[in-house]
Amino acid sequence: GQQLNQSPQSMFIQEGEDVSMNCTSSSIFNTWLWYKQDPGEGPVLLIALYKAGELTSNGRLTAQFGITRKDSFLNISASIPSDVGIYFCAGPGGGATNKLIFGTGTLLAVQP
Amino acid sequence: GAGVSQSPSNKVTEKGKDVELRCDPISGHTALYWYRQSLGQGLEFLIYFQGNSAPDKSGLPSDRFSAERTGGSVSTLTIQRTQQEDSAVYLCASSLGGYGTQYFGPGTRLLVL
Numbered sequence: 001g002q003q004l005n006q007s008p009q010s011m012f013i014q015e016g017e018d019v020s021m022n023c024t025s026s027s028i029f030n031t032w033l034w035y036k037q038d039p040g041e042g043p044v045l046l047i048a049l050y051k052a053g054e055l056t057s058n059g060r061l062t063a064q065f066g067i068t069r070k071d072s073f074l075n076i077s078a079s080i081p082s083d084v085g086i087y088f089c090a091g092p093g094g095g096a097t098n099k100l101i102f103g104t105g106t107l108l109a110v111q112p
Numbered sequence: 113g114a115g116v117s118q119s120p121s122n123k124v125t126e127k128g129k130d131v132e133l134r135c136d137p138i139s140g141h142t143a144l145y146w147y148r149q150s151l152g153q154g155l156e157f158l159i160y161f162q163g164n165s166a167p168d169k170s171g172l173p174s175d176r177f178s179a180e181r182t183g184g185s186v187s188t189l190t191i192q193r194t195q196q197e198d199s200a201v202y203l204c205a206s207s208l209g210g211y212g213t214q215y216f217g218p219g220t221r222l223l224v225l
Contacts, residue, residue, distance in 0.1 A: 004154070006154075040218065040219075041218050041219075042116070042203050042205070042216025042217050042218050042219055043155070043203075043216050044216070045213055045214070045215075048213070088154055088155070090154075090155075093157055095168065095170070097160045097162065097168045097210065098143065098145075098160070098207065098210050098211050098212075098214070099145065099157040099160050099168065099170075099171065100145075100147075100155070100157065100214065101154075101157065102147075102154035102155040102156075103154050104152075104153055104154045105152075105153075105154055
């Protein structure tokens with residue numbers, strides 16, 4: 001079945017640093033999604049990508065849909081303490097429904 | 113505005129007992145999803161409801177798991193004869209239509225002792 005490998009598993013950075021994380025798939029995706037999950041909450045959609053090569057920004061966040069359609073990248077610039085959380089990539093789980101498959105997540109800790 | 117709500121927030125139960133988890137989707141959202149998040153893992157799809165169509169149950173891990181959606185709104189996920197490996201966060205999401213953005217609830221944290 002489809003698998004999403006996300007790296008790194010965790011990152012511990014200083015406030016103001018830039019962050020990069022990526023996600024790779026064993027198969028081609030038509031959509032890449034990036035979610036953030038705060039402690040005790042459900043995931044919240046940050047960025048959606050629908051086209052190979054697409055580069056999309058949302059404030060300090062920028063995500064790219066890889067040309068091969070098997071990977072995606074998320075960058076956070078000038079990190080701040082509220083960026084703390086778990087970041088997940090996700091993509092279509094196949095079949096006739098809109099179920100998603102998720103990566104294992106990247107835990108981000110930001111030290112003020 | 114009202115988002116997806118889930119209850120209870122936390123549930124502790126003994127092995128072998130049945131549990132029911134509730135999800136109230138965003139009003140007007142026709143699609144509803146259940147996912148499970150085990151400790152340190154990503155979300156795992158369980159079941160999907162869309163309108164009056166037959167649900168996609170392909171993610172349910174065993175026949176101890178079942179879900180229903182009454183009146184196209186509220187959904188209940190039932191786990192019978194709970195096992196310790198059922199301990200996880202159970203997340204519900206809803207979307208406007210079958211391919212809309214999924215909005216997640218805060219989850220129910222289930223601990224099976």
